Amino acid sequence: MAERGYSFSLTTFSPSGKLVQIEYALAAVAAGAPSVGIKASNGVVLATEKKQKSILYDEQSVHKVEPITKHIGMVYSGMGPDYRVLVRRARKLAQQYFLVYQEPIPTGQLESFEGQMTEDNIEVGICNEAGFRRLSPAEVKDYLAAIA
Amino acid sequence: MATVSVCQYHPGGFSFENCKRNGLLEADINKLGFSSPAARKTGTTICGVIYKDGVVLGADTRATEGMVVADKNCSKIHYISPNIYCCGAGTAADTEMTTQIISSNLELHALSTGRLPRVATANRMLKQMLFRYQGYIGAALVLGGVDCTGPHLYSIYPHGSTDKLPYVTMGSGSLAAMAVFEDRYRPNMEEEEAKRLVRDAIAAGIFNDLGSGSNIDLCVITKGKVDYLRPHDVANKKGVRTGSYRYKHGTTGVLTKTVIPLNLEVVEESVQTMDTS
Numbered sequence: 001m002a003e004r005g006y007s008f009s010l011t012t013f014s015p016s017g018k019l020v021q022i023e024y025a026l027a028a029v030a031a032g033a034p035s036v037g038i039k040a041s042n043g044v045v046l047a048t049e050k051k052q053k054s055i056l057y058d059e060q061s062v063h064k065v066e067p068i069t070k071h072i073g074m075v076y077s078g079m080g081p082d083y084r085v086l087v088r089r090a091r092k093l094a095q096q097y098f099l100v101y102q103e104p105i106p107t108g109q110l111e112s113f114e115g116q117m118t119e120d121n122i123e124v125g126i127c128n129e130a131g132f133r134r135l136s137p138a139e140v141k142d143y144l145a146a147i148a
Numbered sequence: 149m150a151t152v153s154v155c156q157y158h159p160g161g162f163s164f165e166n167c168k169r170n171g172l173l174e175a176d177i178n179k180l181g182f183s184s185p186a187a188r189k190t191g192t193t194i195c196g197v198i199y200k201d202g203v204v205l206g207a208d209t210r211a212t213e214g215m216v217v218a219d220k221n222c223s224k225i226h227y228i229s230p231n232i233y234c235c236g237a238g239t240a241a242d243t244e245m246t247t248q249i250i251s252s253n254l255e256l257h258a259l260s261t262g263r264l265p266r267v268a269t270a271n272r273m274l275k276q277m278l279f280r281y282q283g284y285i286g287a288a289l290v291l292g293g294v295d296c297t298g299p300h301l302y303s304i305y306p307h308g309s310t311d312k313l314p315y316v317t318m319g320s321g322s323l324a325a326m327a328v329f330e331d332r333y334r335p336n337m338e339e340e341e342a343k344r345l346v347r348d349a350i351a352a353g354i355f356n357d358l359g360s361g362s363n364i365d366l367c368v369i370t371k372g373k374v375d376y377l378r379p380h381d382v383a384n385k386k387g388v389r390t391g392s393y394r395y396k397h398g399t400t401g402v403l404t405k406t407v408i409p410l411n412l413e414v415v416e417e418s419v420q421t422m423d424t425s
Binding site: 069096099 | 248252253256259260
């Protein structure tokens, strides 16, 4: 299928307008073990099902619920290795925030750390028979508004 | 929009490019008769001692800017991790930021290893950072803590050398404090005796060194518990005025009195609420 050629790059649209890598990522999450978070009046509970592929795995050497700081925890569904990378990034961001503001990072700040997509920090290019063309910032803004 | 740029390779280590420029600037300023502003130093007496159950760290609380006291009650014992604290002498900003950076890095390290951080790790991180800056970071530190291997005490010099000892002193008052230590230190002291010894060592620095003064802060670290005593001893209380300079009504005779009322009317009143959500 024509889709396959466009499935390797994270930032290339397929002919049908889909970002195939994103679809694959969502599929991995859907196929993963369930994880939940419940907000109580005096705290939060995070839980997930830890299913080991074989009894030979050392259960205690890998954790699914990880602390990010003293007051923030994280749990996931999907790919364990990718989760590990996100945990490291989140921890580093929490420390960077603390070094600047001398305050524990508010949870909301962490969740938006992937950054908002604005015309200042993303570029969109079109490659077709006519060659390669990069969209100007105004066109990028329109494009973002259209897909939002 | 940004064009594609070649990734520049930065050779490792600290860049000393600005040091020559700074030297020339300083010479120019001195020629005009002015002196460049001095960094605020902590003057300081800091010390630490290992006793039976752990570590006692002590510090004075005076921060000086040349010959003037900039802060009469500054905190010189910095948090590194729940079981490790660090006293800082030298340039106040350097000790503050260095300990904060190493504290953050150590927290990341502890989350990664899943274990309580060791004092030796903090020591390594601090000395490697200070050596990288070739002594330009003016931070002389006394690092102490208790980890799984027991109580440990290090002294770290601005150029990056460290000493692991049972008792250490740093700062301009270090000689006065060391004199007290050399006289009364014994291995395996009890907590009260160790606290008294550190208190007396800092007091020696406070009363005999001009760069140190005000109060004595103590930090007692044992396995599983930290007592941050600030202030442990207010050695220099501000004096209370014995008399009052206020004069009673009628001391000065009144000759004439004229009252002119100012009739002001409210023209506009606007209220702007702050978003405190």
